[in-house]
Amino acid sequence: xxxxxINGSPRGASGNTExxxxxxxxxxxxxxxxxxxxxxxxxxxxxxxxxxxxFLDAERLLIAFPLYVDAMPGSVKELIESFxxxxxxxxxxxxxxxxxxxxxxxxxxxxxxxxxxxxxKRLGCMFSGTILKGGCEGLTVQPPALVEKVFQRFYQLxxxxxxSGELDSVILAKLAHPEHLTPENLKQVIPMVNNFLWDGMMxxxxxxxxxxxxxxxxxx
Amino acid sequence: xxxxxxxxxxxGSAMNSYIRSVMNSVEATGHEAGELVxxxxxxxxxxxxxxxxxxxxGLCVFKDxxxxxxxxxxxxxxxxLASPVIMGYPAALVKNALDRIIPLIHPYLEDVGGxxxxxxxxxxxxxxxxxxxxxxxxxEEDIEIINEIFLRAAIxxxxxxxxxxxxxxxxxxxxxxxxxx
Numbered sequence: 001x002x003x004x005x006i007n008g009s010p011r012g013a014s015g016n017t018e019x020x021x022x023x024x025x026x027x028x029x030x031x032x033x034x035x036x037x038x039x040x041x042x043x044x045x046x047x048x049x050x051x052x053x054x055f056l057d058a059e060r061l062l063i064a065f066p067l068y069v070d071a072m073p074g075s076v077k078e079l080i081e082s083f084x085x086x087x088x089x090x091x092x093x094x095x096x097x098x099x100x101x102x103x104x105x106x107x108x109x110x111x112x113x114x115x116x117x118x119x120x121k122r123l124g125c126m127f128s129g130t131i132l133k134g135g136c137e138g139l140t141v142q143p144p145a146l147v148e149k150v151f152q153r154f155y156q157l158x159x160x161x162x163x164s165g166e167l168d169s170v171i172l173a174k175l176a177h178p179e180h181l182t183p184e185n186l187k188q189v190i191p192m193v194n195n196f197l198w199d200g201m202m203x204x205x206x207x208x209x210x211x212x213x214x215x216x217x218x219x220x
Numbered sequence: 221x222x223x224x225x226x227x228x229x230x231x232g233s234a235m236n237s238y239i240r241s242v243m244n245s246v247e248a249t250g251h252e253a254g255e256l257v258x259x260x261x262x263x264x265x266x267x268x269x270x271x272x273x274x275x276x277x278g279l280c281v282f283k284d285x286x287x288x289x290x291x292x293x294x295x296x297x298x299x300x301l302a303s304p305v306i307m308g309y310p311a312a313l314v315k316n317a318l319d320r321i322i323p324l325i326h327p328y329l330e331d332v333g334g335x336x337x338x339x340x341x342x343x344x345x346x347x348x349x350x351x352x353x354x355x356x357x358x359x360e361e362d363i364e365i366i367n368e369i370f371l372r373a374a375i376x377x378x379x380x381x382x383x384x385x386x387x388x389x390x391x392x393x394x395x396x397x398x399x400x401x
Contacts, residue, residue, distance in 0.1 A: 009268070010265060010266060010267045010268045011267065011268045011269070015268065042265075042267075045265075066268065068266065068268070068315075068319050069315075069318050069319055069322070069373050069376065069377070070369055070370075070372040070373040070376055071309070071315065071369050071373070072309075072315070073265065073266065073268070073315075073319060074265045074266065074312050074315035074316030074317075074318070074319045075265040075312075075316070077309060077311075077312035077315045077316075078265075078312040078316075080307050080309070080312075081306050081307055081311075081312055083307070084306070084307055103329075103335075103336050103337075104336055105335060105336060107335070108335075108372070111365075111368050111369045111372050112369060114365050114368070115308065115309065115365050115369065118308055118361060118362065118365060119307065119308060122307060122308060122357065180334070180335070181334075181335075181336065183334070186331050186334070186336065187331075189329075189336070190329050190330060190331060190336065193329050194328045194329060198273070198274065198327045198328060201270070201273075201274035202274045202275075202277070204274075205274055205275040207274060207275055207276070207277055210276075210277045210278075211277050211326070212277070212326065212341060213277045213278040213279075213341075214278060214341060214342055215278045215279050215323075216278070216290055216291050216294045216295075216324070216342075217291075217294075217295070218294055218295070218342045218343055218344060
């Protein structure tokens, strides 16, 4: 099985999207004969020559991106616009998406997921599903055991996909958990992210005292 | 009221004169209307480095027109995102502009109606509105999907979505929606 991947993360190889993809790919390659080609679309803008070739040539294509302002990053929208002339040109392409967000709840990604499914129809391809995962900001400061569990699930998802050519709905559902947080969870998670992740990063940059700086005038 | 039009259309588009006529009518009612012609501005896509949250809070590391986007956005009472619908979504020009205004909010999370969203950095934020020009392949479902996503984006930008109008309706409809007649 041949899988093509476009990593749409503006952070490229240093981002969380890349990290999750790494495990998915590792699992996918467990099946003998499987192969993967990957590109980072932020490097391809604004022509996206390689990405458009990939779209036309691929049997299976995964487009992965982080959630930016509740949708795809602007650079991924540029990529999608570059695909407009390719509508209907690869009808046997199995196209799928992966969207991760920093918010702890996966629910935030559901809206752009609906867009992605419609996009597959618009491009005249076959929809192969969407991998959705919340809670991905600060993977580096989360408890290692928790992070390892997420990585293992991506590995398992990739492995199952490499064997069957389908995304496993049971693993997808596990990854999407939690869809929402309970009021108790909200009370725990919010201060944890604010104090450990954000304050930690601000402290490292000697910026904690400037945290609420307002460089623009709101009373113009 | 100060109404800012973020114009995401191309140079030859009929949308430019449509926006102009909405702006003229809005000004005729005594409100202030400003326009940012996005295609004439120079701003990089957000690279997600978060320096605007954790290193130079409130300011992007890129020294480009992203600064103007932030300043003008914050100073407005209503921001009208005016754009063609391309491949079922507003133009990348508009999305890149929106991605660049995240310095205006704070990284801290808070509970907003039982969900996690970002905290305010400033006291007040403009209301958002969408003025969209359909393309040949735009259908009702696309408009519904865009509306859903922007209702969500408005929550995260500490704003609300005032209206979504299409340019195949008379300009007066958009004008009325802006000035609340």
